[in-house]
Amino acid sequence: MMKISLVRAARNPEASRTLPSLPFEKDGMDIARSTISRWPGYAPSPIRDLSDLAAELDLGKIYFKDESVRFGLGSFKPLGGAFAVSRALSRYLSAETGEAEPDLASPQMKARVVNLTVTAATDGNHGRSVAWGARMFGCRCVIFVCSSVTRQRKDAIASYGAEIREVDGSFDDAVRLAAKTAKDEGWFVIPDTSDGETVEAPRDVTQGYMLLVDEALDQLRDEPPITHLFLQAGVGGMASASAARFWQAYGAERPITTIVEPEQCACWYESLVAGEPVAVTGDIDSAMAGLSCGEVSLIAWPVLRTGADFMMTLSDDAVPVMMRYLAGKGQDARPVIAGETGISGLAGLVAAAQDETLRKELGLGPDSRVFVVNSEGDTDPEAYKTIVGKSASEVLEQ
The missing domain is CATH 3.40.50.1100 (Rossmann fold)
Structure with missing residues (x-):
């Protein structure tokens, strides 16, 4: 045994x-x-x-x-990351169009989100989920990866069209850099953790x-x-x-x-x-x-x-x-x-x-x-x- x-x-x-x-x-x-x-x-x-x-x-x-x-x-990560991408885009589109439940699959809504960017930090699977969701809904995606993430995991994330940015540090360092960059650039940050400031996603x-x-x-x-x-x-x-x-x-x-x-x-x-x-x-x-x-x-x-x-x-x-x-x-x-x-x-x-x-x-x-x-x-x-x-x-x- x-x-x-x-x-x-x-x-x-x-x-x-x-x-x-x-x-x-x-x-x-x-x-x-x-x-x-x-x-x-x-x-x-x-x-x-x-x-x-x-x-x-x-x-x-x-x-x-x-x-x-x-x-x-x-x-299991698509249940979280991709879902949070859909919620962030839905809230944005509701505010823009007045529709309570915008159809993210419609050509009209995809045209509205094509220039929006979602971002996240990952040690592998969460970033892949966010990238997959971004591709499904038609927006841009940037993923920050910590130094321990393997090449295969990076390539898997990139295969969904995401831009990969490498961070010389730990997962927690990548989380902080993703949040700062999102704030500076006006992106939607989709973390799978909360520091008490970022809560909704x-x-x-x-x-x-x-x-x-x-x-x-x-x-x-x-x-x-x-x-x-x-x-x-x-x-x-x-x-x-x-x-x-x-x-x-x-x-x-x-x-x-x-x-x-x-x-x-x-x-x-x-x-x-x-x-x-x-x-x-x-x-x-x-x-x-x-x-x-x-x-x-x-x-x-x-x-x-x-x-x-x-x-x-x-x-x-x-x-x-x-x-x-x-x-x-x-x-x-x-x-x-x-x-x-x-x-x-x-x-x-x-x-x-x-x-x-x-x-x-x-x-x-x-x-x-x-x-x-x-x-x-x-x-x-x-x-x-x-x-x-x-x-x-x-x-x-x-």
Whole structure:
């Protein structure tokens, strides 16, 4: 049986069963659902039943929401970045034309946005999503990438027509430069994190992510309730969106929620222990590239401050172990294509279930029904093949 070792784990002292006032629009979920479901190629991402792993870990069920097939982009990110682009353009066009719900697909509206520019900072998938949305709606796009972003990820973003600007620094440095440039140039900035000043777009991003769990609630409507969530957290967008949507659906009976991060960039771990946002500095690059963030999003903070029950950190050693396991053929839903960040939540579950003390604290056992998200597939095909030893297509041909 594979072994994943945790580095640190702790209970969140501020965890609560009471749903806070969420930092979202009242009808945000409805808007996200109605908007995204109309896009070409939309379909709910599948849930993979990892029954082999559940049996090995002596758990009841592991539901693995597989975002590797979302819109052909290989991650959950289009639900956020592209949706936020649509909201920014819709608000602009409403103000210009007086139409409450402008049709972004119409030639008249495309003519109005062709000279507008959207921008974002990225460590890979968010920038790709924003660029994809900009191409779909017909506006210009500039993406700032931090120094750790691989050439393949840059090329994937550029393939949607975006201009790439490289930043000599971290993801957080790229976020700040994108915001400053947008302000100076009069562009629309579409960050997936909030510093408290830019709120509207990151709120839209997070509301779009909530569709992921909204789909799952429908897909699992005939199943017993979920008991545990293991959610990877970079800035916290997907984690807060997922926790919030389950909280809305389950109320005080919400699942026990654990935040999973790489040890070197555990800004959520440090912040939840401190009871306030804490920035992690230094070398924060991780093999789990999408989680290489040193600062929590202030949109996500009010949700996870009390909505996360536990937090844990892993070393990068978990990446090849989990990726290869999921690429193997099993008696269950495997093989599943999962990238370096995609495996993080599942790796956290494995580490927790194999640690006797944490397993007991979390109440993991044969009756546990665990929800985890495969947040990306082979979004860097070269890295995937190097780690797994086969390309995604070769894995799926097994």
